[in-house]
Amino acid sequence: MTLDPSVRDAVLAAVPSLRxxxxxxxxxxxxxxDLVQETLLRALANIDSFEPGSNMPAWLFTILRNLxxxxxxxxxxxxxxxxxxxxQGLKSQPEQSGHVEFQEFRAALAKLxxxxxxxxxxxxxxxxxxxxxxxxxxxxVGTIKSxxxxxxxxxxxxxxxxxxxxxxxxxxxxxxxxxxxxR
Amino acid sequence: xxxxxxxxxxxxxxxxxxxxxxxxxxxxxxxxxxxRPAGSAMDNPSLQSASSRTQGRLGRDVQAKIGSQLRAIYxxxxxxxxxxxxxxxxxxxxxxxxxxxxx
Numbered sequence: 001m002t003l004d005p006s007v008r009d010a011v012l013a014a015v016p017s018l019r020x021x022x023x024x025x026x027x028x029x030x031x032x033x034d035l036v037q038e039t040l041l042r043a044l045a046n047i048d049s050f051e052p053g054s055n056m057p058a059w060l061f062t063i064l065r066n067l068x069x070x071x072x073x074x075x076x077x078x079x080x081x082x083x084x085x086x087x088q089g090l091k092s093q094p095e096q097s098g099h100v101e102f103q104e105f106r107a108a109l110a111k112l113x114x115x116x117x118x119x120x121x122x123x124x125x126x127x128x129x130x131x132x133x134x135x136x137x138x139x140x141v142g143t144i145k146s147x148x149x150x151x152x153x154x155x156x157x158x159x160x161x162x163x164x165x166x167x168x169x170x171x172x173x174x175x176x177x178x179x180x181x182x183r
Numbered sequence: 184x185x186x187x188x189x190x191x192x193x194x195x196x197x198x199x200x201x202x203x204x205x206x207x208x209x210x211x212x213x214x215x216x217x218x219r220p221a222g223s224a225m226d227n228p229s230l231q232s233a234s235s236r237t238q239g240r241l242g243r244d245v246q247a248k249i250g251s252q253l254r255a256i257y258x259x260x261x262x263x264x265x266x267x268x269x270x271x272x273x274x275x276x277x278x279x280x281x282x283x284x285x286x
Contacts, residue, residue, distance in 0.1 A: 003273075003276065003277050008273055008277065011273065012265055012269070012270070012273060015265045015266075015269050016260065016261040016262070016263065016264055016265060017261055019260055019261075019263070019266075020257045020258075020260035020261050023260055024257070033266065033268070036269065037268070037269070037272060040269065040272060040273070041272075041276075044273075044276055101252070102252065102255065102256060105249075105252045105253075105256065106256060109253075109256075120253065121253070121257065124249075124250055124253045124254070125253045125254050125256075125257035125258075126257070152246060152249060155249050156245050156246065156249065159245065159249070160245065
């Protein structure tokens with residue numbers, strides 16, 4: 001294989017987002033970086049199957065997710081405590097967005113089932129379309145939509161219990177006045 | 184603006200993905216600009232059909248807040264850029280290629 005400079009640049013350009021996704025899967029920066037490295041090695045070894053000009057980020061995300069899943073299956077016992085590990089990994093991160101609000105949000109995110117968290121991050125943070133997220137996850141578009149909706153509803157539930165006041169009285173009042181609460 | 188991710192799809196160039204060897208890896212991928220779209224479906228809850236009833240008790244203000252917090256913690260990592268180890272890794276693989284083609 002020969003590494004075309006434009007392909008190499010496209011791979012490098014995708015790395016920051018790939019890391020963010022990997023951290024959201026692993027919940028641990030070091031493991032996430034190892035996963036990204038494995039992904040890059042796998043991708044470059046199979047670069048001939050990448051069609052120049054097509055969607056490099058989605059291609060790399062798919063490889064990374066597949067690698068993570070196969071590792072997940074191998075280490076099922078370890079991963080049964082995935083939520084705990086995830087929360088711990090987040091706590092070990094430096095004071096990134098160390099605001100209380102963000103800590104609560106991270107904790108709530110960590111409590112989501114992995115499938116829902118993954119779908120929410122692909123669509124809500126990585127900026128993939130529902131169709132792309134479905135292709136990355138190897139499932140139907142409707143499945144992604146439903147996972148995203150359930151994830152959002154669950155986060156709203158969790159966050160509303162603990163930090164209603166964080167959203168400010170104006171927001172709460174407006175929500176009630178506007179009748180957007182579904183009671 | 185909420186549908187930027189859709190307008191970014193430019194064609195239907197297909198490719199296969201090397202995976203972990205089990206089912207579902209040969210999925211097909213649509214072409215898309217590598218840059219992040221200005222807004223995803225998450226930015227506009229009203230675009231999501233039939234989901235309003237399941238969006239939790241607090242409505243779209245909170246949903247918008249969830250979206251922005253999600254992106255904020257994600258972007259914390261994205262803004263770290265490309266760690267040196269990955270730049271080095273690609274350089275190393277590149278050099279290996281050159282040696283490979285020379286011999």
